[in-house]
Amino acid sequence: MVSSDNYQDWNKLNPHLAIPVPSRHSSSSKDSAPLQHQGLYPAIPLSYKSERFILPGEGQEYDECGKTKVVISCPNGDYPVELKPHRCTRPECPICWPDWCTKTTRRAVEKDEQALILGKECVNKYLKLSSLIVSPPQNDLWEYDSLKKWFSLHWRKLGVEGVTMILHLWRYRDPEGNELESVRWRQFEENPERYTRILSPHFHCLVIGKPIDSEAFYKRTGGIYKKMNVDYNGNHIELEHHDLFNIVYYALSHTAISLDRQRKTVDHYGLIRRCRIAEEVVDWEPVMCPTCGMQLQITYLYDKIVLGENVNGLTEPHFRKVVTRLWELVPKRAKQPKQTSLSKRP
Numbered sequence: 001m002v003s004s005d006n007y008q009d010w011n012k013l014n015p016h017l018a019i020p021v022p023s024r025h026s027s028s029s030k031d032s033a034p035l036q037h038q039g040l041y042p043a044i045p046l047s048y049k050s051e052r053f054i055l056p057g058e059g060q061e062y063d064e065c066g067k068t069k070v071v072i073s074c075p076n077g078d079y080p081v082e083l084k085p086h087r088c089t090r091p092e093c094p095i096c097w098p099d100w101c102t103k104t105t106r107r108a109v110e111k112d113e114q115a116l117i118l119g120k121e122c123v124n125k126y127l128k129l130s131s132l133i134v135s136p137p138q139n140d141l142w143e144y145d146s147l148k149k150w151f152s153l154h155w156r157k158l159g160v161e162g163v164t165m166i167l168h169l170w171r172y173r174d175p176e177g178n179e180l181e182s183v184r185w186r187q188f189e190e191n192p193e194r195y196t197r198i199l200s201p202h203f204h205c206l207v208i209g210k211p212i213d214s215e216a217f218y219k220r221t222g223g224i225y226k227k228m229n230v231d232y233n234g235n236h237i238e239l240e241h242h243d244l245f246n247i248v249y250y251a252l253s254h255t256a257i258s259l260d261r262q263r264k265t266v267d268h269y270g271l272i273r274r275c276r277i278a279e280e281v282v283d284w285e286p287v288m289c290p291t292c293g294m295q296l297q298i299t300y301l302y303d304k305i306v307l308g309e310n311v312n313g314l315t316e317p318h319f320r321k322v323v324t325r326l327w328e329l330v331p332k333r334a335k336q337p338k339q340t341s342l343s344k345r346p
Contacts, residue, residue, distance in 0.1 A: 051261065052258070052260055053144075056253060059094065065085075069086040075297055079289045102249070118329040123271065129206055130229055133205070133228065136221075144258070161209040162209070163272065164206040168254065171198055252265060277325050278328035285320050287319065296318040298318040
C-alpha cells in the first residue's frame with residue numbers, strides 16, 4: 001500500500017478522485033478494515049500521478065457553450081422554430097460532451113461495420129463482431145502508456161482479426177452493499193454520493209473474429225476477458241447497428257479524459273485499423289418544411305467574419321450536409337528484415 005503522504009499528494013492533484021487516507025489507528029481486522037486495506041485500492045505509482053484524468057463532462061465549459069447559435073424556421077411559419085445551441089464538442093465540457101460522444105460513436109461504428117464487410121469479402125466470410133471487456137493483470141499497470149503498451153502487445157493473443165478499444169481507468173463500488181461487486185456506471189452517475197470510484201483499469205472492446213477461451217487468454221497474457229453479447233446459455237448474439245452504437249456510446253460516456261495531454265479515446269488495431277476511407281463525396285441537400293414544402297431558412301446569431309462580412313443576423317436557405325464514403329482495406333505492412341551489422345574490413 002502507498003503511504004498517507006502519497007494519498008494526500010494524489011488527492012491534491014485529483015480532488016474529484018479523492019481517496020480516503022488510511023488511518024494509522026485503524027483496526028487490523030480484515031473484516032472491519034476499510035476498502036483500501038482490503039487490497040481494492042492498489043498502490044499508485046508516482047508516475048501515474050503525473051497525469052490527471054477525468055470522466056467526460058467533468059471539465060470546464062466555454063462561455064458560449066449552450067447559447068443559441070442559429071435559428072431554423074419556415075418562411076410561412078408552418079414549422080416549429082428550432083434553436084441550435086453552440087457546441088464546442090470537447091469531451092471534458094459538461095454541456096457539450098454528449099455531442100462529442102455521439103459524433104465519436106458514429107465514426108467508430110461506421111469504421112467497425114465497414115471493416116466487417118471488407119473482412120468478410122477479403123479474409124473470412126464467417127467473421128462476426130463481439131463485445132468484450134478485457135482486464136489486464138492487476139499489478140503495476142496503472143500508467144496510461146503502460147496500459148496501452150500492454151494491450152498493443154497482447155490483443156492478437158485473443159485470436160481475433162481486429163479490435164476497437166476504449167480504455168477505462170475506474171470501476172464503481174457500493175459501500176452499502178457488496179463491496180467486491182461492481183455497479184454500473186449509470187448507477188454512479190445518478191447517485192455519485194452513494195457509490196465509490198476506484199482505480200481498476202480495463203478495456204471495452206469490439207472485436208472482429210472469434211476470440212479464444214478466456215482461460216487460454218489468461219495463461220498467455222495474465223489478463224482476462226468477458227464476452228458481453230451472449231445469452232443465458234452462452235450462445236453468441238448478433239450485434240445490430242443500434243447495438244454497436246449503444247455499446248460504443250456507453251463506453252465513451254465514462255472513458256478516461258486526460259487534462260494534460262491530447263489522448264485518443266478510441267483506438268483501432270489489426271483489420272479495423274487497416275480499413276481506411278478511399279473516397280469521400282460531400283453534397284448539400286435542401287431541407288424542406290414537412291408542412292408546406294417550402295425550404296427552411298437559417299438565421300445566424302453569432303459573430304463570424306466570412307468573406308469580409310459578419311454573418312451575425314444573416315438569414316439564408318437551410319441545407320443539410322450529406323457525406324458519402326467509400327472504404328477500402330489497405331494491405332498489411334510488410335515486416336522489414338532485420339538489419340545485420342557489417343563487420344569492418346581488416
